[in-house]
Amino acid sequence: MSIPNNLKYTKSHEWARQEADGTVTVGITHHAQELLGDMVYVENPAVGRQLKAGEECAVVESVKAASDVYAPLAGEVVAANAEVADAPEQINQDAYAAWMFKIKPANPADLAGLLDATAYQALVESEAH
């Protein structure tokens, strides 16, 4: 199972990465794409949108299901990955390279409150029963 140590995670299967410029990059995890299967559609939030932590802000759709993507932390959307919207299969190929959007966090310290790789691993295992 692929859960990189340098990322933070949410219970709803998003990953978040701290960037040098202070923004946070967001995508869905390898485990999430595995559950959903072949991706066919991605809808990203508009740049400039203010997000609350936990707010539904994007949609990923596979041949099996459509699923909401939630904001891991509060802030403003400063970039959205148009490439992944054009080619959603990039998420299946490498979920951690195929980022969806970047947030400028309202409170950068919020990132520390997310799950680390160990905690996310435990969550995935507990969900598998």
Next chain:
Amino acid sequence: MLIFELSRPGRKNPSQAPASQPEADDIPAHLRRAGKPLLPEVSEMDAVRHYTRLSQKNFSIDTHFYPLGSCTMKYNPRGAHQMAMLPQFLARHPLAPETTGQGVLACLFELQEMLKDVTGMAGVSLTPMAGAQGEFAGVAMIRAYHAARDDTARTEMLVPDAAHGTNPASAVMCGYTIKEIPTDRDGNVDLAALRAAVGPQTAGLMLTNPSTLGVFEQNIQEMQKIVHEAGGLLYYDGANLNAILGRVKPGDMGFDVIHVNLHKTFSTPHGGGGPGSGPVGVSERLLPFLPVPIVAHDNGRYRLVTEKDLPQSIGHLSAFQGNTGILLRAYAYARMLGGEGMRRVADYATLNANYLMAELKKAGFDIAFPQRRASHEFIVTLKSLKEQTGVSAMDVAKRLLDKGFHAPTTYFPMLVPECLLIEPTETESKQTLDAFVAALKEVLDEAHANPELVKTAPHTMPVRRLDDVKAARELDLTWKAPAA
């Protein structure tokens, strides 16, 4: 092959064409088309053969066992079609006066009364045109109820994670935000999570009972207490009403509003075969909000109740009175069954599901909730088969087509990995169920002996495995004429 591809210039079907064409010069010139429409030019026999061939390629309830879980694909009795197609029904115009339509209104009124009786509700409106519209109407009434009491802080709808996707969708369409409630290990709604979730923001809970996991909510009484004490209302999604028809009334379980899928429980045509119909029923306190028109019977006459009589109604959902042709089929079906027949529906739907579950368990399949009795449907999980052989639930579903069976529902509910949701319905015989078990057992053996055979199925269908990923990514729904 599309009928357009059979077209040859000048080939005509003159025996059925009108001898002369009307001038249509009363239509303004700018609204008339300049050129002729592109229509296929085929002979009458070409057209008959084309559509007959297409119908032969169909998997349908009239040709095959169709155990599509959560869809209740039961036999649609021909007698109900026949009654609904009486020329007097077919010729009735929806705008014709009530005085000339007492017969059809009487049928609709009696259907309302029967649905009230079998669901335990105080009032029923037949107008919603499908299950999803019934859901929308139900949630809109919950919203109207809270609004009428100035209780506008209720902005949240609770939906269990096992629910059909239409439940959260309907609630969002009505302006609610969704809070998802998890399921416990026995397949019941997690009571502690429900207790923690309710509050002054709770508008209601949308529940399917029996749930999509194929089990009856064992704590339904406690659940209704929790939601009602928080000031919320209880919505019953009638998708699985077949399991309890005539035996348990949603009204007795404390539900305030229900929608019924006539195309499931009342055996009207389903899916591509016919329009849906999703009547709504309500408890006493939601009566003022029912969608109109409703049929009333007073002073010995039937009449339509409109907004004039029901000013707080959520309004009209369609141009007229719902899908009347479907409502008449449901009425004929209900009259053919009677109260005793409806109880037998629930009994045999449940017996068939439990028999099938027991036989499949014997045949080596893993049941998702083996500790629970099935309602009218149950879940098989192929997780271990996938791990051992690489054969997935989708592969097994496709291979079943080769064996002459429609596949069960796959990958729903998503809570159970590699799942098949199987609903035999009451209209299948023991022989059919046994043949289905034998076919699934064959597929299981093939998956171990020759996984490739199953992974590349179907082998005998008019089309092989479709590329559903490509179809979804490069959606193309229009036939384009080749350049002349």
